[in-house]
Amino acid sequence: MTEISIVIPIFNEEENIQILYSELNKILEELKKDYEIIFVDDGSNDRSFEILEKIHNEDKNVKIIKFRKNFGQTAAISAGFEKAKGEVVITMDADLQNDPNDIPCLLEKISEGYDVVSGWRKGRKDPFLGKKIPSKISNFLTRKLTGVNIHDFGCTLKAYKKEVLTDLELYGEMHRYIPAIVAWKGFRLSEIEVKHLPRKFGKSKYGIWRIMKGFLDLLVVVFWQKYSTRPIHLFGGLGILLSAIGALLGFYLALQKIFFNVSLANKPALLLAMVLVLVGIQFISTGLIADILIKLYYSKRGMDYSIEKLNND
Ligand code: UDP
Numbered sequence: 001m002t003e004i005s006i007v008i009p010i011f012n013e014e015e016n017i018q019i020l021y022s023e024l025n026k027i028l029e030e031l032k033k034d035y036e037i038i039f040v041d042d043g044s045n046d047r048s049f050e051i052l053e054k055i056h057n058e059d060k061n062v063k064i065i066k067f068r069k070n071f072g073q074t075a076a077i078s079a080g081f082e083k084a085k086g087e088v089v090i091t092m093d094a095d096l097q098n099d100p101n102d103i104p105c106l107l108e109k110i111s112e113g114y115d116v117v118s119g120w121r122k123g124r125k126d127p128f129l130g131k132k133i134p135s136k137i138s139n140f141l142t143r144k145l146t147g148v149n150i151h152d153f154g155c156t157l158k159a160y161k162k163e164v165l166t167d168l169e170l171y172g173e174m175h176r177y178i179p180a181i182v183a184w185k186g187f188r189l190s191e192i193e194v195k196h197l198p199r200k201f202g203k204s205k206y207g208i209w210r211i212m213k214g215f216l217d218l219l220v221v222v223f224w225q226k227y228s229t230r231p232i233h234l235f236g237g238l239g240i241l242l243s244a245i246g247a248l249l250g251f252y253l254a255l256q257k258i259f260f261n262v263s264l265a266n267k268p269a270l271l272l273a274m275v276l277v278l279v280g281i282q283f284i285s286t287g288l289i290a291d292i293l294i295k296l297y298y299s300k301r302g303m304d305y306s307i308e309k310l311n312n313d
């Protein structure tokens with residue numbers, strides 16, 4: 001029985017793989033547990049796959065998944081999860097920025113009874129302006145919007161009990177928000193400080209666009225969590241509010257016109273009132289359509305819940 005699966009996404013990391021594998025191998029052997037390392041080659045166009053195959057041929061604990069092209073880190077992690085057989089699944093980066101020496105600490109925390117243990121790169125070794133500041137802002141927003149209080153959502157070094165990963169539907173750049181998604185499902189979440197090292201070889205695969213994409217993904221995750229069962233509550237609520245403000249404003253203008261003969265021709269407020277009512281109606285209709293779509297969606301796959309135990313004999 002496999003006890004531990006390590007899942008590692010790889011996109012053009014030729015200089016890092018061998019070093020990572022040696023360190024990892026040493027630590028995992030010391031643990032004296034059954035393990036597998038799953039490298040997911042996310043469409044690398046350097047020598048990464050060649051190096052991986054060589055390692056795979058010499059070590060039966062090493063498995064490789066090779067993507068036909070670059071599908072992104074979330075897809076790679078998700079493919080790894082699907083193949084992972086371990087009771088505990090650990091994800092980490094391939095670029096030597098995560099330290100395999102932290103793995104025993106993650107495992108220990110899991111054995112204390114947590115379902116997910118997330119790494120916190122407290123002394124993060126990344127460029128200040130390009131990475132650390134955006135990451136501070138995005139972690140702050142994520143904490144506020146999801147209500148899940150961990151410091152570092154973006155750290156790939158995380159450990160999961162196997163059952164956490166069933167029914168986890170990942171897409172986009174979503175892997176960062178797995179802690180929030182699983183905390184909402186009622187799994188127990190914890191965080192430990194982990195080491196972080198500067199990238200020595202190869203380049204970071206992400207630029208400034210990631211921040212915007214990440215934020216949009218966050219909106220989807222939060223919207224889905226809060227309103228996916230009744231989108232009309234969000235859209236309809238907003239729609240009614242805007243329409244009501246517009247209607248009141250219009251009513252006020254009409255009274256002025258009727259009783260005090262105030263001209264409406266040069267009043268931008270009239271335009272505002274009309275726009276508010278129209279936008280409000282749009283929101284309500286969007287809400288209705290979204291609600292119908294959601295009905296269709298759930299009638300096909302059933303409601304979302306997560307069962308911890310079933311005593312059914
Ligand atoms: N990665 C991947 N596919 C991608 C981009 C990145 O598999 O499209 C891998 C990459 O090889 C590394 C990890 O994801 O192992 C994190 O990437 P990177 O170090 O570039 O991110 P950063 O540390 O700069 O946030």
Ligand code: MG
Nearest residue numbers: 093095097199
């Ligand atoms: Mg990195």
